[in-house]
Amino acid sequence: MSAGVWDWSQGVWDWAAANWYFPQEPGRGIRPRLVEHIRLAYASIAIGLALAIPLGLACVRWKVLYPPLLTGVNVLYAVPSIALFFLLLPYTGFSDWTAILPLALYTLVILLPNVVDGLNQVPDHVRQAAVAMGFGPLRRLVRVETPVAVPVIIAGLRVASVATISMVSVASLVGLGGLGRLILSDGFRRQFDAPIVVGVVLVVLLAFATDALLVLAQRLLTPWARRDRRRGGPRRRRRAAVSPVGAPALESTAVAPPGKG
Amino acid sequence: MITFEGAAKHYPDGTVAVADLDLTVETGRTTVFVGPSGSGKTTSLRMINRMVEPTRGTVRIDGVDIRDRDPALLRRGIGYVIQQAGLFPHRTVLDNIATVPLLVGTSRRAARARAAELMELVGLDPAMGRRWPHQLSGGQQQRVGVARALAADPPVLLMDEPFSAVDPVVRAGLQDELLRLQQELHKTVVFVTHDIDEAVRLGDRIAVFRPGGELAQYDTPERLLTTPVDGFVESFVGHDRGVRRLSFFPARTLPLRDDVVFEDDLKVEDVRHIAAEHPWLLVVDTDRTPLGWISERSLVGVPSGIRLSELDTVPYGHTFTAETDSLRAALDAAVLSPAGRAVGVDGDGRVLGVVSQDELGAALWSVAE
Ligand SMILES: Nc1ncnc2c1ncn2[C@@H]1O[C@H](COP(=O)(O)OP(=O)(O)OP(=O)(O)O)[C@@H](O)[C@H]1O
Ligand SMILES: [Mg+2]
Numbered sequence: 202m203s204a205g206v207w208d209w210s211q212g213v214w215d216w217a218a219a220n221w222y223f224p225q226e227p228g229r230g231i232r233p234r235l236v237e238h239i240r241l242a243y244a245s246i247a248i249g250l251a252l253a254i255p256l257g258l259a260c261v262r263w264k265v266l267y268p269p270l271l272t273g274v275n276v277l278y279a280v281p282s283i284a285l286f287f288l289l290l291p292y293t294g295f296s297d298w299t300a301i302l303p304l305a306l307y308t309l310v311i312l313l314p315n316v317v318d319g320l321n322q323v324p325d326h327v328r329q330a331a332v333a334m335g336f337g338p339l340r341r342l343v344r345v346e347t348p349v350a351v352p353v354i355i356a357g358l359r360v361a362s363v364a365t366i367s368m369v370s371v372a373s374l375v376g377l378g379g380l381g382r383l384i385l386s387d388g389f390r391r392q393f394d395a396p397i398v399v400g401v402v403l404v405v406l407l408a409f410a411t412d413a414l415l416v417l418a419q420r421l422l423t424p425w426a427r428r429d430r431r432r433g434g435p436r437r438r439r440r441a442a443v444s445p446v447g448a449p450a451l452e453s454t455a456v457a458p459p460g461k462g
Numbered sequence: 463m464i465t466f467e468g469a470a471k472h473y474p475d476g477t478v479a480v481a482d483l484d485l486t487v488e489t490g491r492t493t494v495f496v497g498p499s500g501s502g503k504t505t506s507l508r509m510i511n512r513m514v515e516p517t518r519g520t521v522r523i524d525g526v527d528i529r530d531r532d533p534a535l536l537r538r539g540i541g542y543v544i545q546q547a548g549l550f551p552h553r554t555v556l557d558n559i560a561t562v563p564l565l566v567g568t569s570r571r572a573a574r575a576r577a578a579e580l581m582e583l584v585g586l587d588p589a590m591g592r593r594w595p596h597q598l599s600g601g602q603q604q605r606v607g608v609a610r611a612l613a614a615d616p617p618v619l620l621m622d623e624p625f626s627a628v629d630p631v632v633r634a635g636l637q638d639e640l641l642r643l644q645q646e647l648h649k650t651v652v653f654v655t656h657d658i659d660e661a662v663r664l665g666d667r668i669a670v671f672r673p674g675g676e677l678a679q680y681d682t683p684e685r686l687l688t689t690p691v692d693g694f695v696e697s698f699v700g701h702d703r704g705v706r707r708l709s710f711f712p713a714r715t716l717p718l719r720d721d722v723v724f725e726d727d728l729k730v731e732d733v734r735h736i737a738a739e740h741p742w743l744l745v746v747d748t749d750r751t752p753l754g755w756i757s758e759r760s761l762v763g764v765p766s767g768i769r770l771s772e773l774d775t776v777p778y779g780h781t782f783t784a785e786t787d788s789l790r791a792a793l794d795a796a797v798l799s800p801a802g803r804a805v806g807v808d809g810d811g812r813v814l815g816v817v818s819q820d821e822l823g824a825a826l827w828s829v830a831e
Contacts, residue, residue, distance in 0.1 A: 330548025333511060333620075334562050334610075335538035348552040425552050425594040 216395035235403055237378035241300045242366045242407070248301065249308025249361060254354075256309070257316025258342055267317060278310040282368055286375040300372035300379070307368065308361040315357025319350030352426045355419045359412055366408045370400070380404050463489050464510055464618070464650065468519035471505050471675070479505040480675035482519065487667075489524075489617075490648040494661040497671030497678070498698070503654045505675065507620050510652065511540045523618070538566055541611030541619040541649075545627050547603040549595035555606055556581075556591030562614040573613075580609040585639055601632035605639070612647070621653045625660070637663055658699050662687065662706060670695050684710040708790035711829050713782055716792055716822065718806045718815025726753060726771035730764050737761050742801040744778065745770050750812040752778045755801045781805040784814050789825060796822055 222232040260267035277285075285303035293299040323346045331345045373381025383400035419426075464487040471479040480502040487493045495503040508514040509521050512533045521528050528536060549558050557564075559577035564570065578588045584605040595603060604624060611619055625633045637660065644651060655661055661668050662683040670686065672678040672694050679691045687707040690696040700706070723744045724733055737743055737758040745753045754775025764773070780795040784806040795804035796819065804822065806814045 324546075324548075326544055326546040326548040327550060329513075329544060330542070330550075330607075332513060333537055333540075333542035333544075333548075335534040335536075335565060337534050345550060345552075349550070351552075423552065425596070 213395040213398050217399045220396075231383065231399060231403070234378065234380050234382050234400075235407070238366070238369050238380045238404070238407065241297060241304070241369045241372065241377070241379055242362070242411075244297065245301045245304030245365050245369075246308050246358070246362050248305035249312055249365075250358065252305065252309050253312035253316050254347075257313055257320060258347070260313070260317050261320045261346070262338070262342065271313065274306070274310045274313060277306055282307070282371050283374055286372055286377070290375060295376055297377075299375070300369065300377045304365050304368055304372075308365055311361040311364060312354070312357045315353055316350065319353030319357075320346050322353060323349045348423075351423050352419060355415055355422070359415050362411045362415065363408045366411060367404060370404060380407075463487065463524055464652070465522045465525075466506070466509070466519065467522065469506070469509055469516040469521055470518040471502070471509070471514060472517045478675050479514075480509070480516070483675075483677055485669060485677060485680055487650060487652055489650050491666040492644055492651040492653060492664050494665035494668045495652065495654045495671060496656065496658055496661040496668055496698075498673060499656065501671035501673050502675030503671055504622055506671070507622055507652055507654050510618070510620055511537045511542060513537075538562055538614060539616045539618070541614075541616045543604075543607045543611045543619070543621040543624040545623045547595075547600075547607035549603055549606055549610070551595055553595075554591060555586075555593050555595060555598065558595060558606060559591075559609045559613050561610055562616075566614060576613060577609070580613055581606075583612070583643065584609045601628045601636065604628060604636060608636075608640070608643075612643075612649075617650055619649045619651045621651065623654055623656070626655065626657070633660075640664060659706070662709065670698060705790065705793070708793060708826070708829070709788045711789040711825075713787045713789055713792040713806070714784055716784070716789070716806065716817045716825055718784060718817055719821075720813070720815040722816055723750075723813055724770060725750075726769065728770050729766065730761060730768045730770070730773075731766040733770070734761060742803060744801075744803075744805060744813065744816055745773075745775055746813050752781065752805055752807070752813050754778050755799075757801075776800045778805050781807045781811070781813075783807055783809060785809060789829065792817060792822060793826065 217231060220230050222230045227233065256270065260270060282303055285306075286299055289299045289302060293302070320342075327345065327349065328341070331341045336345065369379045370381030370384060373379050373385050380400045380403050383396040383403075466483040466485045469483045470481055473479060483502075483506055495506060497503055505514050509516050510523070510528070512528055512531075515529075549555075550561070553561070556574055556577045559580055560568075560570075560573035563573035563576055568576070574591075578591060581588045581591060586602060586605050586609070590598065590602070595606065598606065604627075607624065611621075625636045628636065640651075641664065653661075653664055665683055667680065668683055668686050669680045670678045678698075679686060679695045681689075684707065686695070687699055687703045687710075690699055690703075696703075722736060722740045722742065723746055724736075726745050726747055733743055741758045742755050743758075744755055747753055753771075754777055756770065756773055756775050760773065777800065779799040782791040782795045782804055785808065792804045792806070796802060796817070799805070802819055804817045806817060808814055
């Protein structure tokens with residue numbers, strides 16, 4: 202059997218090498234698809250994060266905002282991404298925005314509960330101490346509560362980034378770029394499996410690399426957060442959507458798992 | 463001076479956390495709020511820095527109604543220490559201490575230098591300044607909490623059960639430290655505790671709260687223990703208050719006899735005649751450092767010519783410092799001594815003399831009413 206697998210992988214590899222990049226036609230090949238994929242995914246994640254933090258802060262400051270906002274974004278999350286891409290097409294055409302807007306929204310849906318739970322999870326005595334030392338509400342939020350919430354926010358970002366990277370592939374269905382083009386257009390249409398394999402492997406590798414970057418970012422941003430920091434402590438009041446440091450636990454929110462299509 | 467004028471806190475659910483509190487906290491002194499759980503101590507304390515706004519009445523600091531002060535600015539001039547220390551987990555110990563100076567615009571360098579000074583003041587190794595709070599023990603975190611509260615040199619320090627989450631030994635150490643700091647700094651300290659012993663130890667004045675947020679008695683520790691105003695205060699201060707009260711009487715009034723104190727190079731025959739009258743003799747070295755007790759019985763059958771230093775002695779247990787300790791310490795030393803007698807020493811630990819049970823009894827009798 203190994204000879205067959207070997208030949209097959211050799212074929213995939215040869216195809217990838219032959220189609221990696223065409224200097225004469227910069228738009229063709231695998232590399233431009235990968236670059237597009239990274240661009241679409243990272244832009245979506247960045248915009249989602251940029252929205253989630255102020256919205257999360259607002260939801261903590263004005264608690265009444267949170268339930269309607271969360272319901273609203275959750276409802277949007279329930280709309281299949283492909284439908285959203287098609288709905289946006291008349292307005293944004295085949296520009297990046299057609300992919301980025303819905304994907305940023307999905308990132309927001311995953312991140313918002315994390316931001317809110319992360320902020321709410323700041324131990325009460327820490328918050329009280331900040332008040333007592335003369336931090337105003339805004340300064341307290343920015344200088345104390347947000348930094349303390351960073352591990353929880355990054356944990357959410359890890360889930361959101363994997364989900365977004367995988368969902369960018371779907372954008373190719375409506376003719377947008379990304380590695381999905383290899384899987385959907387080249388692969389399925391031509392009944393040829395090398396592009397599918399290359400596309401899937403690259404998506405998975407990109408997801409891994411992004412996750413590793415986020416773990417690194419967490420180490421650098423929160424040197425104070427040790428893994429056993431809260432062992433058995435009485436501090437944790439509310440159960441967060443994602444444990445402070447470590448594996449995501451999505452069941453306590455209304456968010457679907459990252460496998461959404 | 464902090465004055466509560468009819469200050470009350472009623473919550474919308476009908477709870478009366480504090481009922482019309484009239485009380486004056488003296489400047490430069492330690493005032494302790496003590497009382498059972500739920501009696502309004504924390505609520506009263508937080509009225510001072512406006513973390514709780516009274517629903518009725520006024521709180522003034524040096525005559526100024528605190529409602530006229532901006533809460534954030536007011537709080538920067540009032541140190542606050544709480545039970546779990548409330549350190550910021552994302553800042554190093556040094557930066558935690560520097561928080562308020564940084565907040566009021568001190569340069570980072572100056573704020574950190576001040577923080578390092580404060581670490582020494584509260585008995586922490588400045589090398590710990592680079593650690594994260596979770597890398598400290600509970601007692602060390604509490605010291606950091608105190609240092610942080612003192613960093614901007616506020617005239618007022620509010621402490622809400624600051625030492626109740628640490629073990630008794632560490633707690634006693636922190637209490638000593640606070641007493642020492644207070645002798646140096648003379649802050650207006652308001653200290654909340656449930657523990658009457660802690661209150662008596664630290665307070666210049668003690669306010670006893672009763673359930674319902676009423677002030678039951680506001681007095682000096684001594685008067686609180688001698689003349690509790692009612693059954694509630696009496697049971698709160700405890701039935702062993704008689705013994706506690708002895709802490710307010712100096713041991714220096716006790717007669718110390720040194721005719722039963724002998725240096726260890728004497729020979730057995732030199733002391734035999736004393737031992738006939740006094741069952742216990744204290745052996746000291748030539749510096750008058752206590753070595754131990756010998757009993758009359760242990761001398762029986764010992765041949766002449768033997769020096770006291772060659773005999774087995776019974777450990778002398780605790781001593782009390784005649785000049786500075788209280789009758790309570792002397793009584794403690796006597797009770798814990800195998801000889802039933804207390805050894806009085808001077809500031810350098812040299813034996814001044816021994817107080818017998820009879821004399822101690824007479825002294826206790828004279829302070830009882
Ligand atoms: N936000 C609130 N709403 C209603 N009741 C409250 C509120 N905060 C405090 N109370 C009540 O006010 C009373 C006084 O509370 P406070 O915290 O001052 O007590 P305490 O003397 O500090 O008690 P402890 O020794 O347990 O700390 C309690 O009965 C408490 O339940
Ligand atoms: Mg309390």
